[in-house]
Amino acid sequence: MDGKRIEYLKTQAKEVRKNIITAVCAGVTGHVGGSLSIADAVTLLYFHVMHVNPENPHMKNRDRLILSKGHCGPALYGALALKGYFPKEELLTMNQPGTHLPSHCDMLLTPGVDMTAGSLGQGLSCAVGIALAAKLTGGTETVYAIIGDGESQEGQIWEASMAAVQRKLDNLIVFLDYNHMQVDGMLEDIVDLLDPVKKWGAFGFRVYESDGHDMKAMHAAIEKAKTERDGRPALIVLHTVKGKGVAFLEKMGPSNHNALISPEQAKAAIAEIDKDVI
């Protein structure tokens, strides 16, 4: 990936971040911290990696993205709107009565959303089901899933991981958004994930690591995950910052999980995102 492409993706990531702020501000409240945490990864996937078509959201053999940490819908909507799945103005309807953008992802409501998620732990199993069906029918797509570090406290994540390994789903690439924070505090103070590289490795995955805000490094990790396919699914640990890109949110720490953003704060945040070089 050349420097020009990286700059383009960084610019797109800024737009996604601004979309997140816009949607969460309009939605009265929303899961802004975790959305900003994965904004770069989602941007990279939709604008460089995934084979998708906003004109045909149900295209056969499209790559899938399952946002298992379904509360981070704003990040997905920010990217989908930018990609052209629906008009950007619709971000202003998030969480409003009758919206097709509920803050937790709903595949029946939003063009481009591949799976409903919100009850944590389930999305990864759904991704396993898609990858399994693809393997069975000779599908060539790659199934991507994003799970949270707090979400990893759900036992179902580990059930899903065992099934993925057993069924040899090397068409599955999982991202772990490792920002060390969950709703009520720090993982290390609640139930710690310890060393996810060792853990996922022990479960039989190929494990890679990347700075979750570095396009080049993430892309390299994804490329490795794709080219080193050997029957094992892959997991990429993304080292991330919850609230990344907006100083006052970053400073809030775990309290940015589901924050109110006033129009004034949104305006300032958008100006900050525009100005900052990430």
Place this chain on the structure above:
Amino acid sequence: MMTLEMRTVLRETLAEEMTRNEKILLFNADLGKANDTHVLEDAFPGRAINLGIAEQNILSISAGAASYGMIPIVNTFAAFASRRACDQIAISVAYANQNVKIIGTDPGISAELNGGTHMGIEDIGVLRSIPNITLMEACDAEELRQMIRYMNSVHGPFYLRMPRRAILEVHEPNYKFRFGKADLLRQGKDVTIIASGITVTDAVQAASELANSGIDAELINMHTLKPIDAEGIVQSAMKTGAIVTVENHNVLGGLRSAVAEAVTEKFPVRIYPLGIRDRKGQVGRVAYLKEAYGFDANSICETAIKAVREKRSVANAR
């Protein structure tokens, strides 16, 4: 007449269905041997698989596979197919409207010697309160065959409960399963008996004995528990004025509750509930447990007689 084991019918029908439609998958949860469906894992490699002892995972995997256009059938004991994976059924399957079919075997007392931990006495209650899932219960082999074919032919989440062992045939070979319609097995005017699943044969026997005692019972096999045939129930209630419900389930949340909801909206009559009266499960054979919980044929007769007597005494008092 005693028929084939229900699990044999399950296996044979699934094999036919999987041959007919290659989109149909079967996911076992390490109870393929118990349910006699493990042989399908060899017959349909890759399409029939044992996903291990992880029901929650299996339900969400099924939703994912369904979103890809497959028709996954999840097969395990009723207790684990429902109770264990209830959130996954609610969100991954029903809320997301995925075309997943769940077959829960050995509900309620049919778990027999596996005892209380394995007795799904609350599956219908739990699942009935989840929007967008259809619930059915098979009372004999022919009904089971037709239910499986039906649920595979219609898009949407289904849950089917059935015993594994052989049960008496209720229906003639020319039986035609009519989804969502109360199956009227006997017309009567004195009292309505509404039964489902393994209680239907007892209700048939009870209705026959009641006839000998001069009580003309109407008998309904309520194979579709959700959506329940409210109109059929009300029509019968208007004719007989009293209902006895018989279910292999807690009387809270299952058939009795569904029937009560139906009649109280349009034509309230007294309902005499037979089933597991909010008690825990226990080890035992079906015949013993039916008697212990009070929903054997004799209990049905006694309750129906009581219902008719009380109905008449109320009428006389007026």
